[in-house]
Amino acid sequence: MDEFNNVNQTPQQNGDGYIPPQQNNGAAPSAPQDAEPRTPYQTPVQHPAYQAPQQEQQPPQGTPYAQQPPQDGQPGGAGKPPKKKGHGKAVVIGLCGVGAACLLFAGGALLGTFAFSGGADPAADGSAAGPLPTVQIADTPKLDPDNYDVVNGLAGEEIYKKVSPSIVSVIAETPNGTGTGSGVIMTADGYVITNNHVVEGAAQVTVQLSEGDQLAAEVIGTDEQTDLAVLKVTPEGELAAAEFGDSDALQPGEYAYALGSPGGVQFANTITGGRISAINRDVTINDRVMTLIQTDASINPGNSGGALINKYGQVVGITSAKLSGNAFSAASIEGMGFAIPINTAKEIVDELIANGYVTGRPSIGITGKNVESTDGSVSGVQVYSIDSRAKAAKEGLQVGDVITAVDGKPTPTMDDINSVKENKKAGDTLTLTVYRISSDKMINIKVTLMDAHDLEGDDPAAQQEAPQQEQGGGYYSPFPFFGW
Structure with a gap:
């Protein structure tokens, strides 16, 4: 419709991060x-x-x-878990007008066309391919009065050390310029989760690891409706795969962190902190309704496709958008970022790896x-x-x-x-x-x-x-x- x-x-x-680097005058x-x-949707x-x-x-x-x-x-009937009641409120934002707020993707806008594999490729040497990887969601640590880390979570510096090696910058090139976003390493052999709008239309995609090495990336599959994409790189050794947590276990008020590349690769692996502001927010982004996690951890252009992290150092969301004041008004809106819950992303990512699209x-x-x-x-x-x-x-x-x-x-x-x-x-x-x-x-x-x-x-x-x-x-x- x-x-x-x-x-x-x-x-x-x-x-929004849609303005390519060195092109914003x-x-x-x-x-x-x-x-x-x-x-819509x-x-x-x-x-x-x-x-x-x-x-x-x-x-x-x-x-x-x-x-x-x-x-x-x-x-779309993309698998969406039943909503928890009482935590969220629908936010529907239409066209950006004078004095209005705009909900915008946080990553880079990219143009042109690109080819994707339509699923994981069998072993190049003709041997039988192993089982396809899937997103593995770990249990949330149970409360233990004798364990400070379990009750109160890890310190920020411990979370950074744990998660930063699993966060990458995504560089997408088009005939009209270069855009950057972020990504989360899903598997040690090189599957990376990011946003669709980060790589949409890209002719060439490169992934920069946390230590600075750059690897050519293949676009395995994309899904515009949920704004998710899966890339594949071929590393020389094993990569540091992220630990994914249960996004359904999140509660408003608990600590949260965002990790990505706001502003481009020169600010790669930047961590920001805040709280889970709300869960199950129904918001409209570019005329698509999405159910997202709201956070006041700072999310800026280039963070798209990066990680929203809980207090235990588990990735619980893929950062996607922020609420911003209209450029034509004096409105100033900060501290309203949004991420795709990992429990929602799991089914989409698994299908993209298996089929290249959502069936x-x-x-x-x-x-x-x-x-x-x-x-x-x-x-x-x-x-x-x-x-x-x-x-x-x-x-x-x-x-x-x-x-x-x-x-x-x-x-x-x-x-x-x-x-x-x-x-x-x-x-x-x-x-x-x-x-x-x-x-x-x-x-x-x-x-x-x-x-x-x-x-x-x-x-x-x-x-x-x-x-x-x-x-x-x-x-x-x-x-x-x-x-x-």
Whole structure:
């Protein structure tokens, strides 16, 4: 599902690491114009007419949404553990406006294209490959009144000595510049976890170890929806793999540390400290809803992909974003950083290593817009296009239909549709209640969900746009603002 008035947030100068090193001249960026529409909680499939911007900070100007509708995304049922109640509060932040706060990725924006392996490569010599590695989460130390370290945690200097060798800088090169982020060594043989947005579009990726050695890295797999990526380097010896801890065991108020490369490799392996501010924060970043850990440990551009560490020296999160004041306002917001819980990241990382992508995410295969009739009698999501590869295209759903309920639950917005769909998997069915304008009737249509991966890329058969107002035949749409 797409909603055309939700577009990518453009990183601001001081709130994000998207400005490549040695390219920031200190000038405030211009206010974002029209960018390719993006999809909440999913990765969009680009419209065939859409031309990728040359600079992510400067999306195409003056592109009417109605002329370039986005294609369906990959809505996600990525395994997300049940939320603990009472600890978090939803934070939904839209476009950056004057006086508004912006939730921004903390790493570097990178452009171009890159190839990834689509899974771990068998042994090059043809011998049988061993079992693929997975993220191993250690138990949280149990309280022991006689052991100061277990009760109160390790001292900061002990945590640094323990974790710093497991933290790397990630250098991503594109034709338009170089960006840097951070990473966490997952295995001694060279698997590294980082953020998708750190390596997205990179033509070449290099990992710099804590002692300064640099190794060429292969991108094993990426997942834009959860902002995770896995790299692989080939070290001469064993690397210092991080110890991962149980992020579900975190409590607001306990000590936390962030370790990464804020500002680039010249500040590699910088440690900052603070507290776990909240858990299970539902936040919207670039129109994707993510459930994250909030911390006041300082997270800055370049920290993306690094480690959020508990008081026992265990990596419990992958730092991803920070809340920043708008560059066009006087607002100053500090101490609000966010990290992907490692318990959430585990399933994604394991799938990226095994497959190169996340399997089983359900997708209807449509794009749409939240609409409401002028008399208020009908509200829902009007279908703007249907991917020819989606089963919904053959099961009776039509462009122009307004989805008003899913499995009997009213769905006045696409977020409501996604909330029902995220509990399903590819191959499951949904019963859509739709208002068909041409016949002025409500009908039920059963559609089969697709694996979102099968709908990636451009639709081989471009679909027609949803009808606007009557023009030389056809029917009158009661939704005059559709497509604006």
